[in-house]
Amino acid sequence: MSQGDRGGATTAEPVALDLYQQIVLEHSRRPQNFRRLDTPDRRAEGHNRLCGDKVTLYLRLAGGLLAEVTFEAAGCAICLASASLLTETAAGLSVGTAERLAAGVIGHFDDPAAHALPPALAALDGVRAYPSRIRCATLPWQTLRQALAGPADAIATTEPAE
Amino acid sequence: MNASPRAIPGPLDVGRLRQDFPILDQQVNGAPLAYLDNAASTQRPLAVLDAMDHYYRHDHANVHRGVHTLSHRATDRYEHARELVRGFLNAASIREVIFTRGTTEAINLVAYTLGQRLKAGDEIVVSELEHHSNIVPWQMLCERTGAVLRVGPITDRGEIDVEAMLALITPATRLVGVAHVSNALGTVNPVAEIIAAARRHGALTLVDGAQAAAHVPVDVRALGCDFYALSGHKLHGPTGIGVLYGRESVLETLPPFQGGGDMIATVSFRGTTYNELPYRFEAGTPAIAEAIGLGAAIEYLGRVGLPAIAAHEEALVDHALARLRDLPGIRFLGNPRQRVGLVSFNIDGIHPHDVGTVLDQRGVAVRAGHHCAMPVMERFGVPGSVRASFALYNTRDEVDRLVEALQLAVRMFAP
Structure with missing residues (x-):
């Protein structure tokens, strides 16, 4: 991905970088913790009915903490990057803290002044300028809330298409 | 049955026709609008x-x-x-x-x-x-x-x-x-x-x-x-x-x-x-x-003439297919022998919604998704596709801009 690879492109690149920041592109190309857990303590599926994106989140709990957070997904770059970042930031948190983090990330897209993103997730802020893509970013976090709330196997669905 | 010679439609004066559609004359994200989402909805002429x-x-x-x-x-x-x-x-x-x-x-x-x-x-x-x-x-x-x-x-x-x-x-x-x-x-x-x-x-x-x-x-x-x-x-x-x-x-x-x-x-x-x-x-x-x-x-x-419109759109589809064919990782949905007005495709490794957003950043409006035809998507084993659909006011230049924006998407999302 060196500049030399960018072929004959000359004018006006980069494009859409506020949405597709390098960190988002890297996480979408090489998602972290992209694997299923065979015996998770919690498992939740999230669906975006608008675009068909699907996220499955797996949690292993130990002593009230999220000892392991992994996922599988079929979705767009924003969804994959958001899920990948989620597994990195939620691992090691207590159930309560993870729940507050998920609520805060989802809340950020409604009211950024009231819900600041933690620095590790700052790259997701660019999605705010693309209303049709916000659900792509929030789907993994809604799925996390479902997983935390239980039951052990839960299904989350984003709001239906308008 | 056709005693009279078949009328061959003359080429459309697209530059003039575009003046009938005031909505086309605008910048979107810093580029002239290339409206290629006509299968979802067309634009209205002044008439x-x-x-x-x-x-x-x-x-x-x-x-x-x-x-x-x-x-x-x-x-x-x-x-x-x-x-x-x-x-x-x-x-x-x-x-x-x-x-x-x-x-x-x-x-x-x-x-x-x-x-x-x-x-x-x-x-x-x-x-x-x-x-x-x-x-x-x-x-x-x-x-x-x-x-x-x-x-x-x-x-x-x-x-x-x-x-x-x-x-x-x-x-x-x-x-x-x-x-x-x-x-x-x-x-x-x-x-x-x-x-x-x-x-x-x-x-x-x-x-x-x-x-x-x-x-x-x-x-x-x-x-x-x-x-x-x-x-x-x-x-x-x-x-x-x-x-x-x-x-x-x-x-x-x-x-x-x-x-x-x-x-x-x-x-x-x-x-x-x-x-x-x-x-x-x-x-x-x-x-x-x-x-x-x-x-x-x-x-x-x-007044414009449906045969002339059909010939114009056929030329746009042919031009789009010819140029898109060279795009790395492109997969067309279907290859119908009788086709009008649109091309539907995916690019390997890039979700159609990401393609749609990158194109939008270049002023190119297309549809990305299942097109309210989910059984067709299921038939081809894809969650959705990118669809560029043409109307009488579209130009070869707009097709070229579609291709250039897709080349940009390929570079951005290259593994």
């Missing part, structure tokens, strides 16, 4: 905007009611629009032209009114490439009546497997519904052949013409269909208006759809008698301005 504006400024009143001058004018304009639609479809009579909210309502009207004569064991046949609006009303009808929905498969080319579809049509078939043109693939379907087979078995036929009417000439009498549905906004007319053509002898046998004003002859608590065709199927104050706008759109298309 349509002016016709609706003039109506509201000078002629508006309710139709079919008043004794005053404005009501007469409104009624005349509304009914003139109906006559324009009749001519556009070559229907035998205005009694066969019902204004609806769009194609979806037109199909629902047929499904609802037909429902009262269906019973368990009856069958309805549609193809696998239908828009949801030509699937779901029939599923709902089957749930109500116990009838069975049969689905004619499509091939890897994205064409209806005609032999397999015809094999599904039997004496149990009550209705065959088929798209004239696929909105997801652009396939022009052999509707006349399917209609003829259905008629041999005594089945009614409905053609979903939403994606066809702005691109191919429609002659309902030549097709021989019992119903033909279309939407105004897909042929440069307003939203909220569409048409159901229905063969008069069939409409005569159907019960009313919605009840209310305009669809009645007399109302009494002892009983109500219904109005004549087509008003029996138009309850309530109709979308008068929208019907007038649709009439203006049909006149506009007539």
Whole structure:
């Protein structure tokens, strides 16, 4: 991905970088913790009915903490990057803290002044300028809330298409 | 049959035609708008905007009611629009032209009114490439009546497997519904052949013409269909208006759809008698301005000339296919031999919504998603596709900009 690879492109690149920041592109190309857990303590599926994106989140709990957070997904770059970042930031948190983090990330897209993103997730802020893509970013976090709330196997669905 | 030499359409003066569409003259995200989402909805020429504006400024009143001058004018304009639609479809009579909210309502009207004569064991046949609006009303009808929905498969080319579809049509078939043109693939379907087979078995036929009417000439009498549905906004007319053509002898046998004003002859608590065709199927104050706008759109298309439009769009599709073929990782959805107006594709490793967003950043508007044809996406094993769809005002330069923006997306998302 060196500049030399960018072929004959000359004018006006980069494009859409506020949405597709390098960190988002890297996480979408090489998602972290992209694997299923065979015996998770919690498992939740999230669906975006608008675009068909699907996220499955797996949690292993130990002593009230999220000892392991992994996922599988079929979705767009924003969804994959958001899920990948989620597994990195939620691992090691207590159930309560993870729940507050998920609520805060989802809340950020409604009211950024009231819900600041933690620095590790700052790259997701660019999605705010693309209303049709916000659900792509929030789907993994809604799925996390479902997983935390239980039951052990839960299904989350984003709001239906308008 | 063609004694006179076949008229060869001259090329469209697209530069001049674009001036008829003020919405096209704008910058989107710092680039000139390249509107390639015409299969979702087309844009309106000034002739349509002016016709609706003039109506509201000078002629508006309710139709079919008043004794005053404005009501007469409104009624005349509304009914003139109906006559324009009749001519556009070559229907035998205005009694066969019902204004609806769009194609979806037109199909629902047929499904609802037909429902009262269906019973368990009856069958309805549609193809696998239908828009949801030509699937779901029939599923709902089957749930109500116990009838069975049969689905004619499509091939890897994205064409209806005609032999397999015809094999599904039997004496149990009550209705065959088929798209004239696929909105997801652009396939022009052999509707006349399917209609003829259905008629041999005594089945009614409905053609979903939403994606066809702005691109191919429609002659309902030549097709021989019992119903033909279309939407105004897909042929440069307003939203909220569409048409159901229905063969008069069939409409005569159907019960009313919605009840209310305009669809009645007399109302009494002892009983109500219904109005004549087509008003029996138009309850309530109709979308008068929208019907007038649709009439203006049909006149506009007539002035530009559908054969010339079709030739222009065919050249754009050919140019797009030729250029897109060289794009790394491109996979076309279907490869129909008869295609109008659009190309549908995916790029390996890039979700269609990401493609759509990158294109939007370059001012190029396309549709990314399932195109309200989820069975087609399932057939090709993809969650969705990118669809670039063309209209009379699109240019080769816009196709080139589409390709350049796709090249950018490939570079951005390259692994």
